[in-house]
Amino acid sequence: MDDDHSMLPPVPGNTPSAHRVWACALSAAGLYARLSSMNRTLAFAVSAAALALMLAACTSAPSTAPTVEAVEPSAAPVDVEADHVTANSDACKGKAWIYTSSVHMNAKLRGKLQDLGPRKFADGIIGRDDEGDIVSYTVAAGDAPYAIGDRLCIENPLAMTHLNHTRTIQPGQVLQLSPDFEVPWVPYISPPEAPGGFQQIPYQHGIEAMSAAADAGDVDAMRAIWADELAAMFANPDDRDVIAQVLDAGDLDALRQMFS
Numbered sequence: 654m655d656d657d658h659s660m661l662p663p664v665p666g667n668t669p670s671a672h673r674v675w676a677c678a679l680s681a682a683g684l685y686a687r688l689s690s691m692n693r694t695l696a697f698a699v700s701a702a703a704l705a706l707m708l709a710a711c712t713s714a715p716s717t718a719p720t721v722e723a724v725e726p727s728a729a730p731v732d733v734e735a736d737h738v739t740a741n742s743d744a745c746k747g748k749a750w751i752y753t754s755s756v757h758m759n760a761k762l763r764g765k766l767q768d769l770g771p772r773k774f775a776d777g778i779i780g781r782d783d784e785g786d787i788v789s790y791t792v793a794a795g796d797a798p799y800a801i802g803d804r805l806c807i808e809n810p811l812a813m814t815h816l817n818h819t820r821t822i823q824p825g826q827v828l829q830l831s832p833d834f835e836v837p838w839v840p841y842i843s844p845p846e847a848p849g850g851f852q853q854i855p856y857q858h859g860i861e862a863m864s865a866a867a868d869a870g871d872v873d874a875m876r877a878i879w880a881d882e883l884a885a886m887f888a889n890p891d892d893r894d895v896i897a898q899v900l901d902a903g904d905l906d907a908l909r910q911m912f913s
Contacts, residue, residue: 745806751816755840760832767806774800788831794824815841818864832910837895839911846888859883863912872903
C-alpha cells in the first residue's frame with residue numbers, strides 16, 4: 654500500500670498536540686496496511702499494540718523547555734572610592750609638606766593647608782592671613798601633633814614641632830605653619846656645620862629660650878640670650894652675621910620665624 658497521505662482528511666484542530674496525534678495515527682495505519690498483506694489476524698494484533706504505544710508516546714506532554722528567569726538589570730556601577738571622597742567631608746584635597754633645611758637655614762611650606770574642622774586631639778584655633786590662607790594654629794588642651802596634621806592635611810605633622818623649635822606642644826602655644834622662604838630659619842637640633850661631638854642639649858635649651866622670648870615680644874631678652882649662649886655655637890661667621898643683623902634691627906616678625 655502506498656504511504657502517500659495527501660488524500661487524507663485534514664488534521665482536526667490546529668495545535669501542536671493535534672498534529673502529533675494525527676501523525677501517530679497515520680503511522681499506525683501504515684503499519685497495519687503492510688502487515689495485513691501478510692496475515693490479517695497477526696496484522697490486527699500487532700497494529701493494535703503498536704497503535705497503543707504510539708498514541709501513548711504522542712499524547713504525552715512534551716518536555717518542558719528550561720525556564721529562563723528574567724534578570725533584573727543591575728544598577729549602574731558605583732565608583733566607591735569617588736563616592737567616598739565626595740561624601741566624606743574629612744577628605745584632604747592633597748597634602749602639604751613642611752620643609753626645613755638645617756644647612757641653608759630656611760623653611761618652606763609645600764602645598765596648601767586645609768582646615769577639616771575641630772576634632773579630638775585637634776581642637777585648637779586656626780589663624781589666617783588677609784587672603785584667608787592658614788598661617789598658624791593655637792594649641793588647645795589635649796592636642797596632639799598627628800591629629801593636628803590630620804585636621805590641617807599635613808603629610809609630616811612632626812615637622813610642626815621642629816619648625817617651631819620645640820619637642821612638645823603646650824596649650825596656648827601658637828604654631829607658625831607658613832614660613833617665608835626668604836626669611837632665615839634657625840635650625841632646632843643643631844646649628845649648620847656643627848662639629849662632631851657637638852652638645853645639642855645646651856643649644857636646644859638656648860633656642861627654646863629664644864622662642865619663648867620671641868613669643869613674648871621681648872627683643873632685648875633675645876639679644877641677651879644670643880650674646881651669652883648661642884652666638885659662639887655657630888661655626889660659620891656668615892650665619893652669625895645674618896642672625897645678629899635681624900636682632901639689631903629688632904624685626905619681631907622675622908625673629909619669630911627664625912626662633913618661634
